[in-house]
Amino acid sequence: MKTDSNLEKVLASGEFAVTAELGPPRGADPEDIHKKAKLLGDCADAINITDNQTAIVRMSSIAAGILLKQRGLDPVIQIVTRDRNRIAIQSDVLGAAAHGINNVLCLSGDHQKFGDHPTSKNVFDIDSIQLIQMLKKMRDEKKFMSGADIDVAPRLFIGAAENPFADPFEFRVIRLSKKISAGTDFIQTQAVFDVEKFEEWMKLVRKKELHKKTHILAGVIPIKSAKMAKYMKENVAGLRIPDEIVSRMEKAKDVKEEGIKICTETIERVRKIEGVQGIHIMAVAWESIVPKIVERVGLLPRPPIRKEDSNANESKNPNG
Amino acid sequence: MIVAEQKPIAEIISIAFKHKSILVVGCGTCVTVCFAGGEKEGKTLSSLLRMKAQMEQKLLEIEELTVERQCDHEFIEKIVPLAGKVEAILSLACGAGAQLIAEKFPDKIVYPGLNTTFLGITEKQGIWKERCLGCGTCLLDKTGGICPIARCAKNLLNGPCGGSQEGKCEVNPETDCAWQLIYERLKKLGQSECLEEIIPVKDWSTSRDGGPRKVIRDDLTL
Ligand code: SF4
Ligand code: SF4
Numbered sequence: 001m002k003t004d005s006n007l008e009k010v011l012a013s014g015e016f017a018v019t020a021e022l023g024p025p026r027g028a029d030p031e032d033i034h035k036k037a038k039l040l041g042d043c044a045d046a047i048n049i050t051d052n053q054t055a056i057v058r059m060s061s062i063a064a065g066i067l068l069k070q071r072g073l074d075p076v077i078q079i080v081t082r083d084r085n086r087i088a089i090q091s092d093v094l095g096a097a098a099h100g101i102n103n104v105l106c107l108s109g110d111h112q113k114f115g116d117h118p119t120s121k122n123v124f125d126i127d128s129i130q131l132i133q134m135l136k137k138m139r140d141e142k143k144f145m146s147g148a149d150i151d152v153a154p155r156l157f158i159g160a161a162e163n164p165f166a167d168p169f170e171f172r173v174i175r176l177s178k179k180i181s182a183g184t185d186f187i188q189t190q191a192v193f194d195v196e197k198f199e200e201w202m203k204l205v206r207k208k209e210l211h212k213k214t215h216i217l218a219g220v221i222p223i224k225s226a227k228m229a230k231y232m233k234e235n236v237a238g239l240r241i242p243d244e245i246v247s248r249m250e251k252a253k254d255v256k257e258e259g260i261k262i263c264t265e266t267i268e269r270v271r272k273i274e275g276v277q278g279i280h281i282m283a284v285a286w287e288s289i290v291p292k293i294v295e296r297v298g299l300l301p302r303p304p305i306r307k308e309d310s311n312a313n314e315s316k317n318p319n320g
Numbered sequence: 321m322i323v324a325e326q327k328p329i330a331e332i333i334s335i336a337f338k339h340k341s342i343l344v345v346g347c348g349t350c351v352t353v354c355f356a357g358g359e360k361e362g363k364t365l366s367s368l369l370r371m372k373a374q375m376e377q378k379l380l381e382i383e384e385l386t387v388e389r390q391c392d393h394e395f396i397e398k399i400v401p402l403a404g405k406v407e408a409i410l411s412l413a414c415g416a417g418a419q420l421i422a423e424k425f426p427d428k429i430v431y432p433g434l435n436t437t438f439l440g441i442t443e444k445q446g447i448w449k450e451r452c453l454g455c456g457t458c459l460l461d462k463t464g465g466i467c468p469i470a471r472c473a474k475n476l477l478n479g480p481c482g483g484s485q486e487g488k489c490e491v492n493p494e495t496d497c498a499w500q501l502i503y504e505r506l507k508k509l510g511q512s513e514c515l516e517e518i519i520p521v522k523d524w525s526t527s528r529d530g531g532p533r534k535v536i537r538d539d540l541t542l
Contacts, residue, residue, distance in 0.1 A: 082474070086521070108481050111473055111491045122474070129478040130521045145521065163482035168503050171480070171515065178478060178518055190482055237483035237490035 002139065002185070005102035005157040006074035006305045007046035010278075011186060011215040016271060017278030018299050019076065019188065019217060020044035020290050022068075024059035033059070033067045036287045041073050043294040045302055046103055048188070048280070051078040055115025062096045069100050074305060076159060077101055080109025085125035086134065086145050093135065097154030105159040105188065106131040110237070129182045132160055136183030158183055163190035164201035165240035173204040180213045187214055188280040191221040193241045193262075195269045202273050211275030218270040219280045222263040222289050226250045260293060267297045321350040321441075322414045323448045324357060324434040329368070332410070335431045336369050340379055341406040344369075344433070345399060345421065346386030347413035354448055357412030357434050359386035365412070365433070381406070390417025396424055403428060439470075456526025456533065462519060464505035469522075471498035477519040 001008060010017045020040045025032035040047050047068055051061040065075035077096055079089060093104065108128045112120050126134065134145045135158050142153040160179045164172055176187065192198045198218065205211055223229045226249035233241040245262060252258030263281075270276050279299075283290050294300050326332075336342050344366045352358025366384040373380035383402045387395045390413035399421070403409060408429040411418035415436040422430040438450035453470040459477075460467060469475045473491040480499030483490025487500045506514050524530070 108474055108476060110483070113473075113491050124474045124476070125524065126521050127474070127476040127478050128481075129518055133518065134521075161482065166480065166482045166484050167486055167497075168480075168484075168500055171503050174515055175478075175480075178516065182518055237485065238481075 003102035003155040003157045004100070005046070007076065007103055008157045008185070010045045010303055013303070015303060016299065017046075017215070017217060018044050018294055018302060019046045019048055019278065019280045020287070021048045021050060021280070021282040021284055022064070022287065023050050023053060023284040024061065024064040026056070026058050028059065030067055033064050034071070037068055037071050037073055039287045040290055041071065043291045043300060043302060044281070045278075045305070046074040046076050048076040048078060048105060048282075050284070051080045051107070051109070052083065052115070053078075053284070054110045055082070055112040055117065057116060062092055062099075062101070065096065065101050066099045072305060074103065075101055076103035076105050078105045078107055079131065080107045081124055081126050081128060081131055082109035082112065082122050085123050089126075089131065090134065090138065090144055093138065093154055093156070094150075097156065102155055103157045103159060104135060105161065106135065106184070107161055114237075128160060129178055132158055132179060132182035132184050140183075157185050159186045159188060160184040161188050161190065163238050164192075164198055165190055165194065166238050169201075170204070172201065173208060173210070176205065177208060177210055180210055184214055186217065188217045189219045190238055191219040191282060192266055192270055193221075193239070193245050195266060197240065198270065199273060202275055206275050211277075215277045216275055217278035217280045218273075218276050219282060220263055220266050220270075221282045222286060222293060223249060223259040224286055225255050225259070226252075256289075260289060260296070263293055264296045267293070271297070321353055321439070322416075322436060323354045323438050323440045323450075324351050324414050324436045326356050326361065326365070326412075326434055327432070332365065332433055333369065333372055335408075335410065336380060336382075337373075337376075337378055339407040339429075341381035341383070341408075342369075343383040343385065343399070343402050343406040343409045345390065345409060345411050345413070346384075347390040347411075347417050348386055348388040349391075351413060351417075351434060354442070357414075362386050362412055390414075391420055393420070393424070396421060399424070453527070455522070455524075456530075457523060459519070459522075462514060462517075463502045464509060464511065464514070466498055466502045466505060468498050468502065471496075471501075477522060 022036050049061040049064045052058055061077050065077045068075040106128045112122055135156050137143050138154055139156045142150045162176045229246045229249045232239050249258055267279050281290055344362050346359050346362030347357050362384055366382050370382055383406055385402055387398050389395045403425050410431045410433045411421050412433040418432045439452040440448050440450045443449050450470055455469050472479055473489055480497055484497040484500055489495040489497045506512055
């Protein structure tokens with residue numbers, strides 16, 4: 001084990017993992033995080049906290065992660081390279097690790113054009129693959145990107161995203177293998193709606209035996225309404241939603257129930273695909289539905305979250 | 321070449337009307353080629369300003385001249401006699417040319433008449449596209465001759481990002497995704513193995529991030 005991460009423990013045990021996404025508030029109220037944490041805490045092994053997703057300003061992912069940590073949950077901090085350079089990211093990762101946060105998901109991030117500050121300057125000093133490399137070096141070599149020594153290295157379980165539905169299709173697998181050789185321990189994919197296409201991608205993944213070198217969690221998004229399905233189909237970069245899903249939502253009498261059904265069917269199908277080791281549920285703004293979904297697919301209860309070794313904690317804290 | 325566009329005419333008029341006399345200086349190089357600030361544009365703009373001044377009964381003396389290159393001391397020498405007659409100078413060169421004029425005439429107010437946009441190419445008549453950001457360490461050899469710094473909206477060195485769709489960039493469906501182009505070209509050239517290599521982090525110190533840059537060639541300096 002590289003870390004105390006609960007997610008790492010679950011994946012290493014071979015259990016089918018469940019992670020869920022939490023979008024922090026557009027304000028300073030910690031109650032928002034606590035409310036969502038209450039909903040997600042018992043049905044997910046780890047909780048991803050988005051980093052100013054779609055370039056809209058929200059509470060910092062690390063700060064929200066600390067709140068989760070205080071509740072005994074296992075946060076996955078998302079870091080985008082859009083807003084911070086290598087200096088800021090390394091510093092933030094040390095800070096997060098000092099608060100006991102282990103899981104970091106490396107992303108390049110949506111362009112600021114999509115957000116609420118479209119006239120801002122972006123950073124992109126490094127890209128997501130270089131971010132993975134940098135974190136691995138910090139953890140394994142105890143060195144900063146510059147080569148300077150780190151006295152106490154952060155213990156990190158490093159994640160990355162991949163989009164099996166973006167183009168060019170064949171290159172997506174090469175890119176995954178680049179992320180693995182950079183050092184990613186786990187992958188959370190873009191939301192799967194087109195299961196056939198996802199299967200095709202997984203076939204290429206297995207051909208290169210990449211599923212043996214990293215843990216792959218398939219992303220899912222429960223859709224709340226036909227309008228949302230249509231909106232996502234037309235406006236969200238990198239999502240592929242088949243017409244059939246939109247028409248199922250349009251025809252449904254109980255739309256919410258249909259949305260849940262589509263989601264649970266997807267989970268059941270991807271679960272059977274060789275090499276898929278978990279799911280990642282992105283129910284941003286519909287967190288309340290996650291427990292029901294996880295229950296329906298028979299993935300409850302979750303294994304108890306491992307508490308940090310209290311002895312180790314004491315030895316770290318001379319005053320404790 | 322350097323591609324630029326003329327500032328909105330209303331903005332130029334309001335600049336000119338602050339003065340009783342102004343010199344409009346065109347530049348004969350890049351901005352002539354992209355029809356933004358050459359001799360022709362300088363003449364047109366000057367007559368427009370004269371007409372507008374007449375219509376509004378403003379007292380405005382306009383001088384006009386185009387030099388071969390405003391970014392070279394040798395050529396802007398020619399401006400000296402006319403510059404002495406006016407209150408202000410409106411430069412129709414790129415930002416570099418406009419600055420050299422300001423340096424040359426420390427007691428004149430110098431205005432930019434153009435918005436300098438990018439280093440690019442003429443795609444076809446009337447269409448120019450960005451190609452280079454002058455990063456100081458060219459890596460086109462690794463990317464099939466297509467620049468991911470200037471042409472990828474996130475300057476990713478190991479792209480494409482998850483937003484690349486049907487060959488287009490997530491930021492603008494009319495712009496090609498640079499990484500789709502790189503992928504196709506390397507494949508065609510039989511250099512697909514380049515795509516499997518992780519391009520290391522970039523040393524941005526040779527770029528703008530290292531501060532204003534300077535090139536010195538000892539073999540050429542006098
Ligand atoms: S790599 Fe740098 S120098 Fe080369 S084309 Fe791109 S921006 Fe220009
Ligand atoms: S879509 Fe392509 S060009 Fe646009 S930001 Fe992503 S990788 Fe870069």
